[in-house]
Amino acid sequence: MKSLEELKELRERFQKDLRVRKASDKPKVIVGMDSCGIDAGAREILKKALTEISQRDLDVVVTQTACIGECDNEPTVTVDLPNEPKIVYGDVTVDKVEKIIVDHVVEGNIVKDLVVAELNE
Amino acid sequence: MACSCGNAEENQEKYFAPLKKVLENYDKKAKDLIPVLQETQEEYGYLPQEVLEEIAKSLRVPFSQVYGVVTFYSQFHLEPRGENIIRICMGTACHVRGADKVLDTMKEELGIDDGETTEDLKFTLESVACIGACGLAPVIMVNDNTHGLLTPETTVEVLDQYRG
Amino acid sequence: MDQSIYRSHILICGGTGCVSSGCKEVRSSLEEELAERDLVNEIKVIETGCHGFCEKGPLMIVYPEGVFYCKVQPEDMEEVVEEHILKGKVVERLLYTDPTTGENIPSYQEIDFYKKQQRTALINCGYIDPEEIKEYIATGGYEAIGKALTEMTPQEVIDEVKESGLRGRGGGGFPTGLKWQFASDAEGDKKYVICNADEGDPGAFMDRSILEGDPHVLIEGMILAAYAVGADEGYVYVRAEYPLAIKRLRVALEQAEENGLLGENLFGTDFSFKLRIKEGAGAFVCGEETALMASIEGERGMPRPRPPFPAEKGLWGKPTNINNVETYANVPAIIKEGAEAYKQVGTEGSTGTKVFALTGKINNTGLAEVPMGITMREIIYDIGGGINEGKEFKAVQIGGPSGGCLPEDKLDLTIDYDSLLEVGAMMGSGGLVVMDEDTCMVDVARFFLDFTQSESCGKCTPCRIGTKQMLDILERITVGEGQEGDIELLERLAENIKSTSLCGLGQTAPNPVLSTLRYFRDEYEAHIYEQTCPAGACEELLGAYVIDGEACVGCTVCTEACPVDAIAGEAKEEHLIDEDACIACGACVDKCPVDAITQ
Numbered sequence A: 001m002k003s004l005e006e007l008k009e010l011r012e013r014f015q016k017d018l019r020v021r022k023a024s025d026k027p028k029v030i031v032g033m034d035s036c037g038i039d040a041g042a043r044e045i046l047k048k049a050l051t052e053i054s055q056r057d058l059d060v061v062v063t064q065t066a067c068i069g070e071c072d073n074e075p076t077v078t079v080d081l082p083n084e085p086k087i088v089y090g091d092v093t094v095d096k097v098e099k100i101i102v103d104h105v106v107e108g109n110i111v112k113d114l115v116v117a118e119l120n121e
Numbered sequence B: 001m002a003c004s005c006g007n008a009e010e011n012q013e014k015y016f017a018p019l020k021k022v023l024e025n026y027d028k029k030a031k032d033l034i035p036v037l038q039e040t041q042e043e044y045g046y047l048p049q050e051v052l053e054e055i056a057k058s059l060r061v062p063f064s065q066v067y068g069v070v071t072f073y074s075q076f077h078l079e080p081r082g083e084n085i086i087r088i089c090m091g092t093a094c095h096v097r098g099a100d101k102v103l104d105t106m107k108e109e110l111g112i113d114d115g116e117t118t119e120d121l122k123f124t125l126e127s128v129a130c131i132g133a134c135g136l137a138p139v140i141m142v143n144d145n146t147h148g149l150l151t152p153e154t155t156v157e158v159l160d161q162y163r164g
Numbered sequence C: 001m002d003q004s005i006y007r008s009h010i011l012i013c014g015g016t017g018c019v020s021s022g023c024k025e026v027r028s029s030l031e032e033e034l035a036e037r038d039l040v041n042e043i044k045v046i047e048t049g050c051h052g053f054c055e056k057g058p059l060m061i062v063y064p065e066g067v068f069y070c071k072v073q074p075e076d077m078e079e080v081v082e083e084h085i086l087k088g089k090v091v092e093r094l095l096y097t098d099p100t101t102g103e104n105i106p107s108y109q110e111i112d113f114y115k116k117q118q119r120t121a122l123i124n125c126g127y128i129d130p131e132e133i134k135e136y137i138a139t140g141g142y143e144a145i146g147k148a149l150t151e152m153t154p155q156e157v158i159d160e161v162k163e164s165g166l167r168g169r170g171g172g173g174f175p176t177g178l179k180w181q182f183a184s185d186a187e188g189d190k191k192y193v194i195c196n197a198d199e200g201d202p203g204a205f206m207d208r209s210i211l212e213g214d215p216h217v218l219i220e221g222m223i224l225a226a227y228a229v230g231a232d233e234g235y236v237y238v239r240a241e242y243p244l245a246i247k248r249l250r251v252a253l254e255q256a257e258e259n260g261l262l263g264e265n266l267f268g269t270d271f272s273f274k275l276r277i278k279e280g281a282g283a284f285v286c287g288e289e290t291a292l293m294a295s296i297e298g299e300r301g302m303p304r305p306r307p308p309f310p311a312e313k314g315l316w317g318k319p320t321n322i323n324n325v326e327t328y329a330n331v332p333a334i335i336k337e338g339a340e341a342y343k344q345v346g347t348e349g350s351t352g353t354k355v356f357a358l359t360g361k362i363n364n365t366g367l368a369e370v371p372m373g374i375t376m377r378e379i380i381y382d383i384g385g386g387i388n389e390g391k392e393f394k395a396v397q398i399g400g401p402s403g404g405c406l407p408e409d410k411l412d413l414t415i416d417y418d419s420l421l422e423v424g425a426m427m428g429s430g431g432l433v434v435m436d437e438d439t440c441m442v443d444v445a446r447f448f449l450d451f452t453q454s455e456s457c458g459k460c461t462p463c464r465i466g467t468k469q470m471l472d473i474l475e476r477i478t479v480g481e482g483q484e485g486d487i488e489l490l491e492r493l494a495e496n497i498k499s500t501s502l503c504g505l506g507q508t509a510p511n512p513v514l515s516t517l518r519y520f521r522d523e524y525e526a527h528i529y530e531q532t533c534p535a536g537a538c539e540e541l542l543g544a545y546v547i548d549g550e551a552c553v554g555c556t557v558c559t560e561a562c563p564v565d566a567i568a569g570e571a572k573e574e575h576l577i578d579e580d581a582c583i584a585c586g587a588c589v590d591k592c593p594v595d596a597i598t599q
């Protein structure tokens, strides 16, 4: 170690690996992965979401959830940004994942035509 | 004991070979006495008299000092020991949770007392004070494996795993 | 696919407790299940150090949700992966169930055992992979030493530690900053720092947990001390009974060296530091600082007279600073966050937190780090969940072989170094052994004396002979042969040993006897004058057993159970115990199918 700056750079880099463990107040992308979701192809959606987040190096958690009562619209992707209502997107395909992430997660614009529900906690 | 049949010198050499190897890693000073003893005991399983004499010579410390150190620390042994070392924790946490019963069970099962080795050299029984797994008291350690929350029944089960 | 992030981290506790409960098997089973479902690129499995709640192990925490599973078995992994990892459904049956409400609690922060804890020394234990320096750095690790080396003078480091009020966690509670000042002021071209990781107090395992769960925090604390006092070489003296701790520390040292955090010219300055491990060889007295140094020098671990103190003449006669593991583990936080922030926690005379090892007859056993000044009651009842099997609390032993037993009416005492001394106990290393109505206090005193007696190094006559005499008397009392005057004799011997022994072992050895005499004198008197053991623990004082003729069904089971053939009777007929032959071992009681045997 040559300097404090070098250490701090390392810290920045390594911290990314630990993000998942400090997730409580982070933006989340949640994929419906109950049987209904998996049957509708949620597994591929999840993988795609993870790749997108990872490639863009976003401080966002990708996770799964049990059935949220939107079985007709599976696969679903829920975007949960801090202090905002959760937005549920339905009938998501692999191609649409990128748009949701870029428009909503990165830029903060809800992709209106895909929304099936809005959840206020 | 070094065997005295055949070519005595060659036998000697073979017998001390592991010790020589241990000594190679140290600069042969008195401060290395304890680590040398620790490693040597790993090689021989215990610390035979001849080996201790050799160590005293190599590190240039009086034999009496080597002997004094060996008898001071409970980790060192002058007698051959069993293939499996059973350490029964007699620490406070284990004591109040029934360590005596575990020790009694072991003594009975193995037919030996605390500090002894079975005749077939399979087991040595030792009581120790705390192995740091107090949350699972009563605890024993067999070789490097810890077994916790023991009752007389599960003690026998653990022992059976090593009886093979 | 090269995945730089994972969507989930599964932490499995790999501390000694959980290893013995089978966490290795759980891990392999989990990895198989993940591989089978093509999840290895999405889910990362991490082995951590002790999470503190060993009794409920093997423990597992699933992030990002932070779901806490306990007592997990290899065969549970299929369900965890299929239901939780794939479908997002928490596996209810593996959650911790609150014993009073019966509710399942998904997140560990909500569990009573963790709720009142406040972690500084243990902050990373159970949260990071101890064999991965990256994870320590990611939590801000080594920034304190980086800051100290590049922005602070050694004296500023000492002043910060002084200001923080940190006191030694190894027993005596000596102010750490002051100790560093002495070592810094001492003249010498060569100085050492030593970490005392001998952890001899039976019933305490916090040092082990730090070594296994967060070894880098200790290393960083030691480098800070070395910089402060001007040392360039250090030793960690670890007891040989801790093989896993030694292994993890070794890995950590290697990684610190590879990353230039140990060795020459740290952070581009001219400060260099070398750190080595010394394995203990099994002698309790080696935890005493001067004996420990004798042991590193290759000699018998016998204490040496102080003064000179180690700060002036320590290892190989050079000025040496020696601290406990937990003490060093507190230092990085002080330098990073500042003394002011550190002092906010705890009491005026005892700042910060203390890790306690909760063991004995208590519902939740494990490690709890709490602010100084908490009451014993909060620790035992709120965190520890009270006495197990619904029994009555009798006493809590604190401070190990040098400490004392406190009765019920001391439960509301706020705990700090000074308050404990006032009531005849001491902080020691923080082992708390809880005892219930079935524990005999004379036997506890005998137990500790037996321990110190056999661990006395033999250098001083009062310690060697005096403790033996005390032990003989206590043994006599527990077998019903106590005599009038024994209590007074014990007190006289105790005072004598305390005032004339060379080291802390002898000076404190009588404490367990004195404190039980102070609070439980009636139990001693019952043993001596009435030949009874109120707790029903001293076997020799229990009367013979009798069989209730009405209830006996003549099954003959008891005759076989009796080791001394004290029971006679024909099959299907009433059995009788020969009172004189019976040794009151109780073997027959458990066997009788109709509970006809009583005392």
Ligand SMILES: Cc1cc2nc3c(=O)[nH]c(=O)nc-3n(C[C@H](O)[C@H](O)[C@H](O)COP(=O)(O)O)c2cc1C
Pocket (backbone or CB within 6 Å): C167, C168, C169, C170, C171, C172, C173, C174, C196, C197, C198, C199, C200, C201, C284, C285, C286, C287, C288, C289, C290, C322, C323, C324, C325, C327, C328, C503, C504, C505
């Ligand atoms: C018999 C005896 C055993 C001791 N055992 C330990 C021990 O296992 N660990 C420890 O840190 N200190 C132990 N001590 C206290 C040390 O001598 C020393 O005070 C301590 O390591 C200083 O560190 P601290 O100021 O950080 O507490 C023991 C003292 C005595 C008298």
Ligand code: SF4
Pocket (backbone or CB within 6 Å): C285, C302, C303, C455, C456, C457, C458, C459, C460, C461, C463, C464, C501, C502, C503, C504, C505, C506, C507
């Ligand atoms: S007080 Fe006891 S342990 Fe300490 S030096 Fe004297 S004899 Fe040894």
Ligand code: SF4
Pocket (backbone or CB within 6 Å): C545, C561, C562, C563, C564, C565, C566, C567, C577, C581, C582, C583, C584, C585, C586, C587, C588, C589
């Ligand atoms: S208590 Fe023991 S000695 Fe007495 S009768 Fe029962 S088995 Fe026999």
Ligand code: FES
Pocket (backbone or CB within 6 Å): B089, B090, B091, B092, B093, B094, B095, B129, B130, B131, B132, B133, B134, B135, B137, B138, B139, C202, C203, C204
């Ligand atoms: S008291 Fe038995 S493991 Fe600590």
Ligand code: FES
Pocket (backbone or CB within 6 Å): C013, C014, C015, C016, C017, C018, C019, C049, C050, C051, C052, C053, C054, C055, C057, C058, C059
């Ligand atoms: S070893 Fe797993 S919780 Fe302590």
